[in-house]
Every structure is written in structure tokens, then in C-alpha cells.
Amino acid sequence: MRIRATVAAVSGALALSALAVPAAHAAGPSTHRADAAKAFQAAHPATSSRAGISARVAADEGWPYDLDVIFFNLKVAKAIKVGTTHNVSTTITYTMKFGADVDVRAKDFFTYPYLYKGPFNNLQHLLYSDRPATCSVTSPSTAICKGEIDIYPPWLFNSNAGTWRAGAQATAFNGQDPQSDDIDWSKVGFIDRGGLGTTLVQRNSKLTTGAKPKPVKKGRTVTVTGKLTRANWESREYSGYSGQAVKLQFRKKGTTTYKTLKTVRTNSTGSLKTTVKATVDGYYRFSFAGTTTTPAVNAPGDLVRVKK
Known part of the structure; x- marks a missing residue:
């Protein structure tokens, strides 16, 4: 229609x-x-x-x-x-x-x-x-x-x-x-x-994840950033989804299951930023559970290798 x-x-x-x-x-x-x-x-x-x-x-x-x-x-x-x-x-x-x-x-x-x-x-x-x-x-x-x-x-x-x-x-x-x-x-x-x-x-959603530094020494800080956006039907672009709870998850290399480390909220532009301590090689990703107006979405995992 x-x-x-x-x-x-x-x-x-x-x-x-x-x-x-x-x-x-x-x-x-x-x-x-x-x-x-x-x-x-x-x-x-x-x-x-x-x-x-x-x-x-x-x-x-x-x-x-x-x-x-x-x-x-x-x-x-x-x-x-x-x-x-x-x-x-x-x-x-x-x-x-x-x-x-x-x-x-x-x-x-x-x-x-x-x-x-x-x-x-x-x-x-x-x-x-x-x-x-x-x-x-x-x-x-x-x-x-x-x-x-x-x-x-x-x-x-x-x-x-x-x-x-x-x-x-x-x-x-x-x-x-x-x-x-x-x-x-x-x-x-x-x-x-x-x-x-x-x-x-x-309104369709998108989510990104980026983790740095790569590689990182064991016990050092990994900074994970990302952004949650959703379709804006009026501007015909994707815009930031603010104030939303998003989970930071980690999957150890060689395994298949992600585990939640913490929950972070998006800022006024939909951006995310948090830090964790490096322990083992693995993938970090953000995960959004969705709302009635916006679907759930998982960002692709970003691999970080850990050096001794």
C-alpha cells in the first residue's frame, strides 16, 4: 500500500x-x-x-x-x-x-x-x-x-x-x-x-562494536565502543537510539556462547563506551534486547587477542 x-x-x-x-x-x-x-x-x-x-x-x-x-x-x-x-x-x-x-x-x-x-x-x-x-x-x-x-x-x-x-x-x-x-x-x-x-x-535497528587495543596485554584495559541506531522513516536515514540499555557480552575464542559482562546505556546520539579487563582471547559484542518499536539486534563480535 x-x-x-x-x-x-x-x-x-x-x-x-x-x-x-x-x-x-x-x-x-x-x-x-x-x-x-x-x-x-x-x-x-x-x-x-x-x-x-x-x-x-x-x-x-x-x-x-x-x-x-x-x-x-x-x-x-x-x-x-x-x-x-x-x-x-x-x-x-x-x-x-x-x-x-x-x-x-x-x-x-x-x-x-x-x-x-x-x-x-x-x-x-x-x-x-x-x-x-x-x-x-x-x-x-x-x-x-x-x-x-x-x-x-x-x-x-x-x-x-x-x-x-x-x-x-x-x-x-x-x-x-x-x-x-x-x-x-x-x-x-x-x-x-x-x-x-x-x-x-x-523501525529496523543496527548495532556496532569495536574493541581496542589489539592485541592487549593480560590484565590491561580493553575499551569497547559501539552505536545503536534505528530507521528514521521521516528522514530516511538511521539515527541514534538514546537512553537504551545494551549488554556488553564476551565469547571466549573456541567457544560458541556469549556471556553478559555488564549493561551500558546509550548516550544522546546512541553511542556506547565502556571498559573491561583483558583475560583471554575472545570476542566482544553489544546486544540490544529490543522494544515494541525497535527490534532486538546483536552486533558482530570483535576479536581481541591477549598477550602475556
């Missing part, structure tokens, strides 16, 4: 997705998304008007009826790391149970997963798919669906990092033309449900 996540405060999922369809996708999958958005607006005319969205569809004949579809067993990654340049795709799967009058194989039946922040009845931030989910019908009343959501760093604010909830929607146009001014919305089915799962959308 290439729209900034705080374009508008909208109740429901689809209204926001209709506000900005990128030119590169305007004639492709986003057309389906825009059509589904019209169904949402028709089902929620009061919300659409408050959000500044065209109320034309709300004035058309009838409102969409409640589609006989239930969503459950939604699965999404526990965390999604987003850097500063490349888009990140995440897959959402869910099961859809539908009534006998719902033709999920119809060409004009669409279902989408999405991620949102804030209360479901007053959405403020939304991440939505450019393409409908693909579904495999497993019984006369059940289908398993899979959709992908593309997250573009330039369209996120730093404040968007943290917990997001997942939802899904489905629209059955039943032969009605969503592009027509004479569409009979009472013949269109629509369903939209939130609170189906949660994930963390996080």
Missing part, C-alpha cells in the same frame, strides 16, 4: 485505501481496491462524509447488505522490521466461512487483509494490500485465504511504530458495476471485521 499511514482518521478499513491510488497501479490491482472502497463508503456513508470522502455512493440507491462471511484463524508475523529504503512485504493468512448465497469464486468477489492502529471504530492509521487475497476453497462453506501487504518506509511516520491490529473484509458485487453511477448498492454484499490478530511494525 503506497499511501501515508495517517492520511485521515476513518472508521472502517476501506475508506482510507481509496484516497490515494498510485499512478503506477491505477489501472491494475488497485482498481479492485478502489471498487471495494466504494462498497465500504456505501455501507458507512456517515463515516465517509466525516472523513471528507465523496458522499456520492452514499446517495445512491440502497446500502450494501451484510455479507454472510465470517473471518477467523488469522495469522500474521509477530513483528515486521521496516528500514529506510526498501519496501517490506508481509503475508497474512486467514480462514473465511461463507453462506450458501456467497459465490467466493465469482470474478467480482474480493477479499483483503489489512493492518490498522487505533480503535476499529475510529481508524487513524492503515496499511492495506494493493491486490486482493487469493483463496482456496476447501469445502462448500470454507476457504483459506492469503494476502500480502507491502509497507513503504517513505509513507510511514516514526510514531506509527509499535503494535498494529489485523482485520479483513470481503465484497460481493454480484454483477453490479462499481464504476456505474446507477449501481444498486442494495445488491452488493459487504463485510468488514477488525481485531483478528496483532503484529509489531518496527
